[in-house]
Amino acid sequence: MNVVTLSQWQFAATCMFHWIFVPLTLGLSIMTAWMETKYVTTGDETWLRMTKFWGKLFLINFALGVVTGITMEFQFGLNWAEYSRYVGDIFGAPLAMEATITFFLESVFIGVWIFGWNKISKKVHALSIWLAAIGTNLSALFILLANGWMQKPVGFAIRNGRAEMTDFMAVVTNPYGWIKFSHTLMSGYALAAFVIMGVSAWHLLRANESDFFKRSFKMASAWAFVASLLVGITGDFHAVEIAKVQPSKFAAMEAVWETKKNAGMCLLLMPDANGECNAVESLTIPGMLSFLAFHDTRGEIKGLKDFPKEMRPPVTPTFLSFRLMAGLGTFMIIASLIGVFLSRRDRFIENRLYLSIMVLAIPVPYLAQQFGWLVAELGRQPWIVFGVMKTADAVSKSVTATQIILSLLGFTVLYGFLGAIDIYLLVKYAKKGPDKDLSNIIEMTGRA
Amino acid sequence: MDISIFQITWFVLWSVLWAVYFMLDGFVLGTGFLSAFIARNDTEKRILINAVGPVWDGNEVWLLTAGGATFAAFPTTYALMFSNLYSALILLLFALIVRGVSFEFRGKLEGAAWKGSWDKAILVSSFLPALLFGVAFGNIFSGIPMRNDFTTLQFTYEGSLIGLLNPYGLVTGVLFVLLFAVHGALYISLKTVGDLKDRATSMANKLWPALLVIAVVFLGYTWPATKLYNNFFKAPVLLIIPVVAVVSLLMVKVFAGKNETGKAFIFSCLTIVFVVFTGVTGLFPNLLPSSLDAASNLTIFNSSSSLYTLRIMTVVALIMVPIVIAYKIWVYRIFRARVSSEDVLGNPQAY
Numbered sequence A: 001m002n003v004v005t006l007s008q009w010q011f012a013a014t015c016m017f018h019w020i021f022v023p024l025t026l027g028l029s030i031m032t033a034w035m036e037t038k039y040v041t042t043g044d045e046t047w048l049r050m051t052k053f054w055g056k057l058f059l060i061n062f063a064l065g066v067v068t069g070i071t072m073e074f075q076f077g078l079n080w081a082e083y084s085r086y087v088g089d090i091f092g093a094p095l096a097m098e099a100t101i102t103f104f105l106e107s108v109f110i111g112v113w114i115f116g117w118n119k120i121s122k123k124v125h126a127l128s129i130w131l132a133a134i135g136t137n138l139s140a141l142f143i144l145l146a147n148g149w150m151q152k153p154v155g156f157a158i159r160n161g162r163a164e165m166t167d168f169m170a171v172v173t174n175p176y177g178w179i180k181f182s183h184t185l186m187s188g189y190a191l192a193a194f195v196i197m198g199v200s201a202w203h204l205l206r207a208n209e210s211d212f213f214k215r216s217f218k219m220a221s222a223w224a225f226v227a228s229l230l231v232g233i234t235g236d237f238h239a240v241e242i243a244k245v246q247p248s249k250f251a252a253m254e255a256v257w258e259t260k261k262n263a264g265m266c267l268l269l270m271p272d273a274n275g276e277c278n279a280v281e282s283l284t285i286p287g288m289l290s291f292l293a294f295h296d297t298r299g300e301i302k303g304l305k306d307f308p309k310e311m312r313p314p315v316t317p318t319f320l321s322f323r324l325m326a327g328l329g330t331f332m333i334i335a336s337l338i339g340v341f342l343s344r345r346d347r348f349i350e351n352r353l354y355l356s357i358m359v360l361a362i363p364v365p366y367l368a369q370q371f372g373w374l375v376a377e378l379g380r381q382p383w384i385v386f387g388v389m390k391t392a393d394a395v396s397k398s399v400t401a402t403q404i405i406l407s408l409l410g411f412t413v414l415y416g417f418l419g420a421i422d423i424y425l426l427v428k429y430a431k432k433g434p435d436k437d438l439s440n441i442i443e444m445t446g447r448a
Numbered sequence B: 001m002d003i004s005i006f007q008i009t010w011f012v013l014w015s016v017l018w019a020v021y022f023m024l025d026g027f028v029l030g031t032g033f034l035s036a037f038i039a040r041n042d043t044e045k046r047i048l049i050n051a052v053g054p055v056w057d058g059n060e061v062w063l064l065t066a067g068g069a070t071f072a073a074f075p076t077t078y079a080l081m082f083s084n085l086y087s088a089l090i091l092l093l094f095a096l097i098v099r100g101v102s103f104e105f106r107g108k109l110e111g112a113a114w115k116g117s118w119d120k121a122i123l124v125s126s127f128l129p130a131l132l133f134g135v136a137f138g139n140i141f142s143g144i145p146m147r148n149d150f151t152t153l154q155f156t157y158e159g160s161l162i163g164l165l166n167p168y169g170l171v172t173g174v175l176f177v178l179l180f181a182v183h184g185a186l187y188i189s190l191k192t193v194g195d196l197k198d199r200a201t202s203m204a205n206k207l208w209p210a211l212l213v214i215a216v217v218f219l220g221y222t223w224p225a226t227k228l229y230n231n232f233f234k235a236p237v238l239l240i241i242p243v244v245a246v247v248s249l250l251m252v253k254v255f256a257g258k259n260e261t262g263k264a265f266i267f268s269c270l271t272i273v274f275v276v277f278t279g280v281t282g283l284f285p286n287l288l289p290s291s292l293d294a295a296s297n298l299t300i301f302n303s304s305s306s307l308y309t310l311r312i313m314t315v316v317a318l319i320m321v322p323i324v325i326a327y328k329i330w331v332y333r334i335f336r337a338r339v340s341s342e343d344v345l346g347n348p349q350a351y
Helices: A003-042 A045-079 A081-115 A122-151 A168-172 A175-205 A210-245 A247-254 A288-294 A315-343 A352-360 A363-378 A401-432 A438-445 B003-038 B042-052 B056-073 B075-084 B086-106 B112-142 B167-191 B194-225 B229-234 B236-257 B261-283 B307-334 B341-346
Strands: A156-159 A162-165 A265-272 A277-285 A383-385 B146-149 B154-157 B286-288
Touching: A003 A045, A003 A122, A003 A175, A003 A210, A003 A363, A003 A401, A045 A081, A045 A175, A045 A210, A045 A401, A045 B056, A045 B075, A045 B086, A081 A122, A081 A162, A081 A168, A081 A383, A081 B056, A081 B075, A081 B307, A122 A168, A122 A175, A122 A383, A162 B307, A175 A210, A175 A315, A175 A352, A175 A363, A175 A401, A210 A247, A210 A288, A210 A315, A247 A315, A247 A363, A265 A288, A265 A315, A315 A352, A315 A363, A401 B086, B003 B042, B003 B056, B003 B112, B003 B167, B003 B194, B003 B261, B003 B307, B042 B086, B042 B112, B042 B167, B042 B341, B056 B075, B056 B086, B056 B307, B075 B086, B075 B146, B075 B154, B075 B286, B086 B112, B112 B167, B112 B194, B112 B261, B167 B194, B167 B236, B167 B261, B194 B236, B194 B261, B229 B236, B229 B261, B236 B261
Parallel strands: none
Antiparallel strands: A156 A162, A265 A277, B146 B154
16 A cells, blocks of 8 residues: 555544544533533532533543544644645644643643542632533634635635645634534534433433433433534535535535436435446435535536546545435434433333433444544545645655554554553443442532 | 744744643653652552642643644644654654553552553653653754755655664653653652652652763763754853753752752753753754755744744734643642642542
């Protein structure tokens, strides 16, 4: 394999591994802050126990998210030196801002939160998890503005042999980045809520700490439904934006070969990339695809055949990832809606089938997110910066294939090992349930 | 305003970020690799981990900020420094990853084998970054074998991982290890009580002569190995910087010897900061010189971002850095107390 392919594999592998941990951090940080705020305002100790229990899972997960994030920042320079040199004038800014504005906030205040239980007042303690959560959520904004720029480059000019920033406001108000941010953030909230529902369901099935997990489940089902619905709505906006600015990605997502107006959407579809057509095409909803792309059934969808072969993204994986993401997302909306409905009279506790499904559904949002990222990044190919720079031109020239094979091997072993331990610990502590000894917990909250 | 003013501003900021990073992570790394030699049982090991627990993550962010600042202000240097030093930085990255999770994982399960494994991981993953950062900066000071043509945009590198382990790089590596060792020992002594504190103080005193020797070797070897002294000859007033570094190093021993570890630690901070300042002052205006020809040097002038970007980043830095420093000081004040066995054994949230 050549340096370009190896660099792509390494970036994809390390990015997807990083993304196993980040979405739970995004959602669980906010939800833990919410629980602690409830405790501080109501004085109800169940909220405190919830804060401690879900907070512990948050921390075990957080550790790996942080350390694998360092890899991402280093890797632009390590493997993508030509990219970093060519677009660093623009791309470096959001990364540096992410570090100064948000990484400090989350890292410093997570330390305060872990170690500050008996050193600061309850209110300041709750404030520290909010600051950490805000830092975490805002860091997603900066990195997605950076990614949004790669998808839809704005506010720059090609000068001095590179892309130079000409309009900072255009970069930070790039609609593509903001849509991506809201879509990603909501999916993180939905994922965290599904984890809480799944773990709670596991305990409820065993009649363990029923009050504690009933409350956790009810809170999470409301979050899960609202967030999943918003994932769908922002996803719709996202698709419209993609159809407008990245027609080749949209055509690959939907496996559209011929340009057509009033395009229909086939529920059953399977592309045949070699034959440049679809092997299966049936159950068509007339005009639906044009409506999804332009919110107008008469809209014209550009087909893949309008692009030279070398300018098309890999069609089958992009198409499949998109379908799987959308399917899993639909499942999440339905499953959480049932949860909200059953929550009204605590009926979910008797519904063992539903609880079992929710335990098994924990991986669903994880898979949906990974597929979503595959759509975003595969669909952008062959570009690294859409329309501006090709991925093949972006790699480091001084790095050899052997070096990358060795580092990729190292990442595989190290990440595999640490990931296994982290997931083992998460499962162990999730199954263990909340601390029974309430007196110890209350004592630890110290000064009121 | 002229772009060179911003380029110089960012050179200063770049230096400050590295200096603060080494000052702050230096004692975490030092505490990490000294733990195996100072702590005698599990409780003592936990005390040490918990002494750095509230702050290590926030300290490491200075590295990410230094990296981010290099990317945003000097993208060509960021690109070539990271890709040319690929294998060394991958090793550094692996070590930093392991160190971070070790703190978190160690206390999550019981059992001597589990904890013992993470203790070894902490030892290696704290020692390796100290050494590798030193080796990297030694090579940055002396230059790496690269040829850069800034008009045709042709950049080539002729070095290797083994080539970085040259004598001067290794001397700088050992200098960093000992700087962080003394720094870490003083931090432990400042944050603990009783026997543990005494052992840490004595460790700092024992390591100090070795640090002095390597510092002298480093200063002497820098003469033939690098061009760092040229700037000091051009403007002798700059010699104040290495003088502060040397005086601080001597004061470390004065106060450590009197068992006044608080003051010794402050001077140890100053030593690290001024060692970095000495190096980068000699480097100016280079960020990464070439050992092959001066025209290939990466300087703040030929590798910087545009005036527009530098301006925006300056505004961001001027607003954010004071805010960060303010809340970090507040946090250090919250956790200023010494850590004892009662703290560790009584807190279920502790590492």
